[in-house]
Amino acid sequence: MKILILGGAGMLGPYVARELADKHSLRITDVKEPAEELPGDFFQLDVSDLDAVVEAAEGMDAIVNLSVLRRDRQIAWDVSTRGCYNMMQAAVTHGIRRVINTGPHLTVAGRNITECFDFGIGPDIPPQSGTYIYAITKAMGQEICRVFTLHHDISVQTYLFCHFVDPRSSRLGDKRVPYAVSWENAAEAFTLGLDIDLDALPSRCEVFFVFADMPHGKYSNEKAKRILGFQPRRDVELLWT
Template sequence: MNVLVIGGSGYLGTLVLPLLAERHRLRVFDPRPPADPALEYVQGSVCDYAALTGAVEGTDAVLYMAMGHYIPVNGDDWGQIESHSNAFDVSVKGLYLALHAAHQAGVQHAVYTSSMSVYGDNGLGRNGSDEDTPPDSYSVYGLTKRMGEEVCRSACHRWEMSVNALRLYMPVSEEQWLAEAACGEPTPWTTSEDTARALLAALEYRDGFQAFTISGDYEQRLLSIAKSKRLLGWEPLARLR
């Protein structure tokens, strides 16, 4: 499959693109080149519609993982107003333009890397919550991520696209995951390999708009991954040694 990876040069792309490239032909669209110089690269901004329309030509699916400036989960004291504006540009405006460009090019499937930060209380859903629990975060990061999910939902209804929103919980390297879990308790953090496997499954699954919880909490003490197991055939494989 030819996949346009929007935002593939950032933190998440650096973690997962080596594994995705084993299965698909990737074209990275980003203001900066990806870590792997062998990947096809198109420079551009998600707010540049002309650049997006050129980049999406000849692809079969869009993987939208652009994040913009780093934003701490808690509160509004993380920087100047430009950072607030950037969050809306990347997670709302840029996402809409990317899906519109995909639709215009005949590309009818996309995967959006959302976040468990769509929920309040530091990204954790309410006790016993699942994907049907309405997102309720009002931090700038969580708010723009859940608005991005609504953009995806709209693309499915308006343009009959299929879009999977993966609510990721802290993708990290396997070494970081093991260090976090060293106290002997499972962690909701997700290894890069498990995150990549979820993205691969989401690129294949097509059924309108769907949101999925992706977490390394394999015992489901904090988060339910039942929907991801049922529809994507995915569950984390990382285990405490």
């Protein structure tokens, strides 16, 4: 498959690129140059530039969006919200039916809303991002993707993460987080999402929490396991031992 990756030169991008490179042909893009050599073709592209995104998507079979800007209000909107609009418009233009979007768990379970009290929180709760700029701009992008799927034959899978860990890091045990996944394990979800028969998905817009099994059970990765076939690795065990 020919895959366009947006925001591929960040922290997660190289893991996803290495995971997909053997099976797929990659067109990796980012507003900045990658810090390391990535498999596939790379060129600079600003996701807030509609024409550039549409042009980059020509000839592609799928789009993976890893781009994010967390702080500055205007740029966060341009990247995390408008970037999704541009991606979906590019998918419509070129008849691309498979899109994988990403974001933080905060797009559905915003800070201080659910984390204090609830357990077994899944990705299909009524979304409540709160007003944190990172969460709300990503949540609006996610909503734009959802609306496109109502009107076009495009399937969007949104993978939500909380905290990434490097199992080799000695600081692994320091962090107390709602949930976590290793970079490599997270990248495996993208292979699953690219392989899955789109008709096997319950709808054209599905959201998944992607993380390792966590003993506190505050969040649930059951849907990712059941539908994507995601297999959580036990490589973040140090977080709770």
